[in-house]
Amino acid sequence: MQKELDSLLLTNAAHEFGTPLYIYDSDSIRMQYLKLITAFKGIKSRIFYACKALTNIHILKLMNELDSNIDCSSINEIHLAMLAGFSPEKIIFTSNGVLFDEVIEAVGLGVHVNIDNISTLERFGMTFGGKYPASIRLRPNIMAGGNINIATGHENSKFGIPIEMIDSILTIVEKYNIEIDGLHIHSGSDMNDQHVYVKEVEIMADYARFFPHLNWIDLGGGLKIPYDQHENETDINQLALRLAALFKKFRKPDGSEYEIWLEPGKFLVSACGYLVSRVNVIQKTPKQTFVYLDTGFNHLIRPMFYGAFHRITNLSNEGGLKQPYNIVGNLCETDTFAENRSLPEISEGDYLVFHNAGAYGFEMSMNYNARLKPAEVMVENGNTRLIRRRDNLKDLLRNQIDTENMFS
Numbered sequence: 001m002q003k004e005l006d007s008l009l010l011t012n013a014a015h016e017f018g019t020p021l022y023i024y025d026s027d028s029i030r031m032q033y034l035k036l037i038t039a040f041k042g043i044k045s046r047i048f049y050a051c052k053a054l055t056n057i058h059i060l061k062l063m064n065e066l067d068s069n070i071d072c073s074s075i076n077e078i079h080l081a082m083l084a085g086f087s088p089e090k091i092i093f094t095s096n097g098v099l100f101d102e103v104i105e106a107v108g109l110g111v112h113v114n115i116d117n118i119s120t121l122e123r124f125g126m127t128f129g130g131k132y133p134a135s136i137r138l139r140p141n142i143m144a145g146g147n148i149n150i151a152t153g154h155e156n157s158k159f160g161i162p163i164e165m166i167d168s169i170l171t172i173v174e175k176y177n178i179e180i181d182g183l184h185i186h187s188g189s190d191m192n193d194q195h196v197y198v199k200e201v202e203i204m205a206d207y208a209r210f211f212p213h214l215n216w217i218d219l220g221g222g223l224k225i226p227y228d229q230h231e232n233e234t235d236i237n238q239l240a241l242r243l244a245a246l247f248k249k250f251r252k253p254d255g256s257e258y259e260i261w262l263e264p265g266k267f268l269v270s271a272c273g274y275l276v277s278r279v280n281v282i283q284k285t286p287k288q289t290f291v292y293l294d295t296g297f298n299h300l301i302r303p304m305f306y307g308a309f310h311r312i313t314n315l316s317n318e319g320g321l322k323q324p325y326n327i328v329g330n331l332c333e334t335d336t337f338a339e340n341r342s343l344p345e346i347s348e349g350d351y352l353v354f355h356n357a358g359a360y361g362f363e364m365s366m367n368y369n370a371r372l373k374p375a376e377v378m379v380e381n382g383n384t385r386l387i388r389r390r391d392n393l394k395d396l397l398r399n400q401i402d403t404e405n406m407f408s
């Protein structure tokens with residue numbers, strides 16, 4: 001487990017900025033990045049932050065300062081990355097069935113383009129064949145990932161071109177003279193089995209000989225981080241050693257090394273993030289005690305969407321006697337964060353904090369029930385800095401027609 005922000009700082013931030021509140025510890029991000037860079041030192045490699053995990057522009061700027069590269073999944077993520085200062089050469093665009101216009105725009109911006117389906121590959125060939133390189137996302141038919149909704153490499157997954165379609169890939173690549181500079185596989189998120197990366201490399205090593213311009217092999221994201229205390233982070237040093245050994249043998253036809261690309265999201269920004277919330281109401285029923293928070297799945301969807309576990313602590317009574325609680329949100333729909341969770345005694349008005357909320361937390365938030373999106377705060381050198389103000393009522397109406405005068 002990483003060192004965490006202390007309760008006083010979280011409580012003070014909640015007082016100062018209100019709740020619900022997302023808080024990000026910049027030191028945690030720096031430390032995770034450094035861990036990766038150190039592990040892969042001496043290995044020809046590049047780290048791409050998978051920014052779908054958290055796109056606040058201040059987080060992106062920090063990643064750029066750290067000299068990370070960046071993995072984008074939409075044209076708008078690319079625009080945000082460039083606004084944050086990333087040069088096109090440091091950006092990879094892995095699209096997922098996007099309109100070809102987005103690919104054209106990405107090429108115009110000069111970023112690396114990773115193609116996930118045959119139809120786009122064909123269009124790419126017709127438009128850019130021989131003029132602009134691309135990489136290919138392969139579907140390895142491997143089942144991996146924390147749960148089925150974040151498993152992307154299996155044989156029923158929409159992601160990537162199935163490896164059994166290699167002949168179709170080669171026909172198009174040859175027909176349009178497409179320069180394939182990379183192969184990519186991302187098998188899933190929250191993967192606790194390092195061996196998946198080995199299997200991915202083995203698969204790509206099988207096909208590499210068909211692509212004479214290949215420079216890099218992208219193993220995607222999916223590094224494991226501990227959501228619960230008994231879980232472990234992917235041993236990144238061990239993984240680096242295993243990959244180094246594999247890539248000693250798996251080389252370009254001229255004997256030089258391929259570059260290994262990795263696209264971590266959670267590994268870089270999960271543990272940095274805290275969602276602090278306040279207890280609105282407590283209701284004891286004959287069967288259970290419900291704790292209703294001033295937040296819901298509109299702000300942290302992972303428990304409801306993936307059955308994900310998030311550690312919760314009671315900042316207001318850390319040493320209290322433990323009791324079982326059902327921690328729920330305030331939405332007009334079932335929004336359970338935790339059932340039967342043993343926590344120090346909770347009272348109305350207490351601050352509860354969700355840990356590991358940095359990745360896919362705020363990023364997946366929404367305005368359901370016309371609730372406002374939380375503010376976001378960054379902690380730097382022990383100081384808190386607001387990096388997004390809380391939504392207000394005007395924000396809910398911002399794009400709706402004929403609403404400008406309602407507030408005068």
Ligand code: LLP
Nearest residue numbers: 050186189190221222223263264265266360
């Ligand atoms: N690269 C590609 C092509 C991806 O699709 C993803 C995640 C990543 C990298 C980063 O994966 P990570 O290192 O963060 O596991 N919302 C879900 C996770 C969805 C992941 C989507 N793709 C969750 O909260 O668990």
